Amino acid sequence: MTEAAPLQPPEAIRIVALGGLGAIGRNMTTFEYEGRLLLVDCGVLFPEDEQPGVDLILPDFAYLEDRWDDIDALVLTHGHEDHIGAVPYLLRSRSDIPIYGSRLTLALLEAKLREHRIKADLREVEAGHSAQAGPFEVEFFAVTHSIPDALAVAIRADGQLLVHTGDFKLDQLPLDGRVTDLPGLARLGDEGIDLLLVDSTNAEVPGYLASERDIASVLDRVFAGARGRVIVASFASHIHRVQQVLDAAASHGRRVAFVGRSMVRNMNVARDLGYLDVPGGMLVKSDALPDLPDDEAVLVCTGSQGEPMAVLSRIANRDHAIEIGPGDTIVLASSLIPGNENSVNRVINGLTRQGATVVHQGNAKVHVSGHASAGELLTFYNILRPKNVMPVHGEWRHLWANAALAKQTGVEDENIVIAENGSIIDLAHGAVKVVGKVPVGFIYVDGSSVGDITETELKDRRILGDEGFISVFVAVDVSRKKIVAGPEIHERGFARDDEIFSEIRPELAAAVEEALSQGVDQQQQLQQIVRRTVGRWVSRSHRRRPMIVPVVVEV
């Protein structure tokens, strides 16, 4: 790990991403000037198959240790989990960090904080306005995304200008009419943007995205053709998508029930704040659904990613009160997040097997992404004309693809920074430079533990999950040089029963007593003998490598 050169205020603005680079999620970037810190976003990352059993992954706050009082503000660009999900964990270290965000973003955060029983210092801001946080002047710009009320932020300090896009796209006909503020951002371009941090998620996708509005006609066609119930699964935060489902339901004389805790909670928030327009009498409680004729019912639920406990998966597994059959139509009105292919496939197969029609992005235009694709990014670069570019929010492939786009619009190689989490980037006099690296790890949340599970435990889990284990217990009397209990040999996930161990038990007992008779009396050494004897046998007779857990105790 390279140590950072000591920061020389006020010569530079220092940027360190604690998450969001090299993987999509746990977005969090720190900006430092004159010893003061501004944080942008504080999200979670959802684990993939290499992190079994983990609930959430947080940004590594270690970089902020001993510096909690230097933080002037946390700015949230929008209300998605990968941007706000880690806030409750951040506030455990300092609960009064001023948090800036738009109305909807803060409302969603507040609902989350309430569940964690945390009160925070929330400061509502609006697109077009500015806020001063310590030495940082922060200006907010409307952007379109897959959740309403998203913001890009411009940061001014040290006479330099930085822009962080957050997640954005350039939908020119968004449902709420609130377009990405390209004229405002163009004015920043006129002023001169020293560093542009840009969402890379869709940099590999050529051309331009369809408009969210284009989904309306597809939904209309699906509703028109549906004989039985219509069940729409989407993200609980995708208010515009749900709005379109409500609109389609209204025009086809159907009523709607929201199902699932997060869906009900978010739609209540959205409705109360005026982001969701619900025609009077349209909503029914889910327990009133059975009273509705099938062709008048719509269910809106979560579970579009195949989450095993979500309503949709349970319906697919015939493990839910709602039973479906031929005539029913299920719409997965969402993206398929990479990593969820298997579970979504299982859901589609389970629903199909029961005779339902399944509509998904693979066979109908029921989803458009929330992230600018290549054509939009090119447009964006040409309007903002940044001096330096730092692709953010992406895996390596996305960061490189985004860098290539910037380059195509004329940004020079030396003005593009592809960094990783923890890279220390200094921006001085409009020149950008990677000056070092701070250690940034994965902080795993598992049950009520935060940071207790490390790569060691995950490695053990991967072995256990693939191979199972064999545990051996032996109690010995060292003075009499004999075994007094055991070897007790057990397994889980390795074989059909413990019977197979009758083969090795005598050999194992002999090996231990032989060692005892030779004066071996250390627990470690005896355990090593057990491990080797069992390991050799299992490799020879089964060609497998289960975890072997020997315990030798002295009685």
Place this chain on the structure above:
Amino acid sequence: MTEAAPLQPPEAIRIVALGGLGAIGRNMTTFEYEGRLLLVDCGVLFPEDEQPGVDLILPDFAYLEDRWDDIDALVLTHGHEDHIGAVPYLLRSRSDIPIYGSRLTLALLEAKLREHRIKADLREVEAGHSAQAGPFEVEFFAVTHSIPDALAVAIRADGQLLVHTGDFKLDQLPLDGRVTDLPGLARLGDEGIDLLLVDSTNAEVPGYLASERDIASVLDRVFAGARGRVIVASFASHIHRVQQVLDAAASHGRRVAFVGRSMVRNMNVARDLGYLDVPGGMLVKSDALPDLPDDEAVLVCTGSQGEPMAVLSRIANRDHAIEIGPGDTIVLASSLIPGNENSVNRVINGLTRQGATVVHQGNAKVHVSGHASAGELLTFYNILRPKNVMPVHGEWRHLWANAALAKQTGVEDENIVIAENGSIIDLAHGAVKVVGKVPVGFIYVDGSSVGDITETELKDRRILGDEGFISVFVAVDVSRKKIVAGPEIHERGFARDDEIFSEIRPELAAAVEEALSQGVDQQQQLQQIVRRTVGRWVSRSHRRRPMIVPVVVEV
């Protein structure tokens, strides 16, 4: 499980699929007439995330127990693993089953059998020819697929005609000029096909596939633009794809090394039999690669699915002698098999991070599928005009989609059978009927064991893999009503160290001694007390559910 009605020969032909329905892989169908059996294909299924640690999944041969001598033949449609991979396991039960297949299919099978040290009764057949196997007359038809020399089979018995497509598509300009024999199959249609079993893999994909030949110009462009090495990953069985890489290499003055055991083995077989045309002096050994200038070198390897031990993954992880960098081009010239998305994504990110250009089906037309898409299936139905249709080779979603296509061409609902593995289907006087079901399980190969691992062990593995385990050992003296050793508490995959158990150890010891003092002396009961005490603690203090493995022994 419904019992089958007793078969009434010679009134019916009975069809039972032992694999290939509801999942893509382990294709195997049995045809029975007058007590005699004909088998078509005998493949393996590769496990997915729900089957951790499993190497392979076999068709369930239980249906054939006590009937081994009734088998007149095994017919192999082509040489892919999901059609021939389980043959060595089948032959363990009866080694002299006559096996029919095309030249390449049998050559690939023979290489596999040699590794298993099995000699078999192989009988080479050719498209256009017939063979008599017991009461079955089997006729072979050329079909195009992603491996050369693939066959569809027509089966005649009982005055009825059945056609099994195997895997097929309708490439009208295949590299070897051997098109799917539509005129021959049309003649079968004239004769009247009583039952058509049809590959469903791509039934959801609209329209027509591009020709394998269309990839040539894409490869040419990639080679023309490559400054450094070109590394192409593909399937070791995709001889035509490799041929096209050789052709591109030849026209750009590059030489080629095959890397990886299965790639080298198959290409030798293909070359010896004349299926692969290698220009003289083109091949180099992989250890001679470093002597070639980068812009004259091509590497052809496996690993296109992100298999962790394959060459390509190791290059991506910087864990291989071959180091790549900017200027090198990697081509994933293969499909992305569902379930492998994460591992392939990791490979692409690893390669991109090192600066290489990665070409894959997501950004270039470097792959066409080997399975007929919807347009081709419609064409096929219209040419063959089957009386009854049974979609095979697919997950539920594919079987249903294929059924819908058959229906669109005029096949009536009652003439379409969507069956599952083990369904007993009788075809009598041209009428098809599901008459029952035999139990068909998953037979797992794990190390040297076949069938020892069951759903119980897999369930344990899933818990262990997600949560880890806590093992507790206590040695008790029942007569003195006290603990003589322990509680020894250990964990793997649950916590950073065993220290955390100091909290629960006294409580646990007290619970056990309390039980002993109350006269509890049964091992089961004492273990139950340990399990409950630890379980309550872990749920309360950690909100987790690791596996708890208590062992109480009497000393």
